[in-house]
Amino acid sequence: MYDGTTRPPFSPPAARRRRFRxxxxxxxxLALSAVLLGGCGTARDTAxxxxxxxxxxxxxxVTIDNCGIRTTYRKPPSRVLTIxxxxxxxxxxxxxxxxxxxxxxxxxxxxxxxxxxxxxxxQLAKKEPSFETVLEAGPDLVYGGYASAFxxxxxxxxxxxxxxxxxxxxxxxxxxxxQVSMQDTYDEVRTVGSIFGVRDRAAELxxxxxxxxxxxxxxxxxxxxxxxxxxxxxxxxxxxAGGKSLGTEIIQRAGGRNVFADLDKxxxxxxxxxxxxxxxxxxxxxxxxxxGSVEQKKQFLLSQPALADxxxxxxxxxxxxxxxxxxxxxxxxxxxxxxxxxLHPERFR
Numbered sequence: 001m002y003d004g005t006t007r008p009p010f011s012p013p014a015a016r017r018r019r020f021r022x023x024x025x026x027x028x029x030l031a032l033s034a035v036l037l038g039g040c041g042t043a044r045d046t047a048x049x050x051x052x053x054x055x056x057x058x059x060x061x062v063t064i065d066n067c068g069i070r071t072t073y074r075k076p077p078s079r080v081l082t083i084x085x086x087x088x089x090x091x092x093x094x095x096x097x098x099x100x101x102x103x104x105x106x107x108x109x110x111x112x113x114x115x116x117x118x119x120x121x122x123q124l125a126k127k128e129p130s131f132e133t134v135l136e137a138g139p140d141l142v143y144g145g146y147a148s149a150f151x152x153x154x155x156x157x158x159x160x161x162x163x164x165x166x167x168x169x170x171x172x173x174x175x176x177x178x179q180v181s182m183q184d185t186y187d188e189v190r191t192v193g194s195i196f197g198v199r200d201r202a203a204e205l206x207x208x209x210x211x212x213x214x215x216x217x218x219x220x221x222x223x224x225x226x227x228x229x230x231x232x233x234x235x236x237x238x239x240x241a242g243g244k245s246l247g248t249e250i251i252q253r254a255g256g257r258n259v260f261a262d263l264d265k266x267x268x269x270x271x272x273x274x275x276x277x278x279x280x281x282x283x284x285x286x287x288x289x290x291x292g293s294v295e296q297k298k299q300f301l302l303s304q305p306a307l308a309d310x311x312x313x314x315x316x317x318x319x320x321x322x323x324x325x326x327x328x329x330x331x332x333x334x335x336x337x338x339x340x341x342x343l344h345p346e347r348f349r
Contacts, residue, residue, distance in 0.1 A: 057074065059197050059199075062194050064191065066170060066191075069168070071168075073167070076099070076198075077099060078099055078140060079101045079137075080139060080143060081142050082142075083129065084144060086145045086328070086330075087171060087329070089331065090189065092117050093189075094193060094196065094198055094202060094205060096196055097120075101122070102123065102137055103124070104125045104128060105128055106123065106126070107288050108287055108289070108324050124137060128151070128154070128156065130156075131155040134161075141166070142167070144168065150168060171188065172184055172187065172188055173327060179244050180266065180328060182253070185246075185333070186209065188328050189202050193205075205330070209333040217255075220254065220255030220343070220347050225256055225257040226256045227280045227281050228258055228282045228283070230247055230258065230283075231283050232291075233291045233297075237271055238269065238271070238272060238274075239267060240260050242265040243258070243262060243263055244264065246332055247321075250321075250332055250336050250339060251284070254337075255344050256343050259275075259278040276306060281311045281315075282312050282318070284319045284320075284321050286326070287323065321335055
């Protein structure tokens with residue numbers, strides 16, 4: 001998974017000669033998307049800037065301000081290419097498979113109830129497709145998950161697509177946000193619903209996702225908060241989720257406490273000495289392509305003598321979360337429930 005910045009390398013014990021690289025966390029995407037700064041997906045009807053009403057579909061025109069780029073849609077897009085997995089899952093959850101012409105850059109296993117539809121769509125590339133590949137597919141909208149979807153240095157800037165007559169939309173997480181929250185997931189669903197003229201469907205989906213979170217937080221209400229350490233990657237230092245991340249809110253709502261919530265970033269490095277000092281009882285391992293397998297990460301943690309007395313390591317209490325489950329999209333509410341069941345199994349019997 002890449003947003004344009006390399007992460008600390010991780011060398012699992014079984015494969016020391018290999019070096020795994022991955023992009024930096026959502027907070028640093030700001031540096032790569034300065035030209036995209038501005039509003040983050042606010043939808044509103046704007047008749048004044050649109051074509052005459054006679055040419056517009058029912059409920060349109062709709063104008064969207066997305067990362068400082070203002071786009072007016074006279075009708076719902078009908079040929080959409082998603083770059084990165086979480087935009088594809090969001091569209092499928094909204095029942096928009098028939099508007100999609102392909103996907104690119106799968107990152108982890110797809111949500112089970114969306115898997116069949118996802119696998120039926122053409123995959124244009126294992127990573128971000130080239131500008132020429134996108135043009136050949138003939139989309140009328142490209143929906144990117146990470147800032148790297150529209151990497152200017154690779155010829156995929158939003159301006160380049162606009163010049164080619166193709167609209168673009170970037171996940172609001174990469175609009176320079178310094179704090180990502182669960183509310184962003186609901187807002188993203190509603191904004192995409194506005195673009196495609198399915199506002200009622202989007203409102204229903206957002207309400208359902210919120211209800212899932214509310215049910216879970218109610219189930220763990222009053223339970224002692226379990227100290228959780230997020231292990232993303234790294235061997236010389238621990239690359240972990242900080243207090244600005246959606247991952248921290250997921251942990252809180254699941255009845256846990258991120259032991260590095262005081263790290264004033266979305267992601268950042270922590271020393272292994274700090275991990276030992278903070279005594280996490282559970283380690284949440286982030287799973288994604290290109291950073292070593294979950295089993296390799298577990299073996300690395302278990303093989304470090306300095307971590308032997310850390311409660312989570314000593315008791316082999318690991319929880320696996322796909323990284324996509326911590327990104328703005330439809331997955332975070334599912335992650336809250338999954339994590340809560342692991343932290344407080346007694347509350348779900």
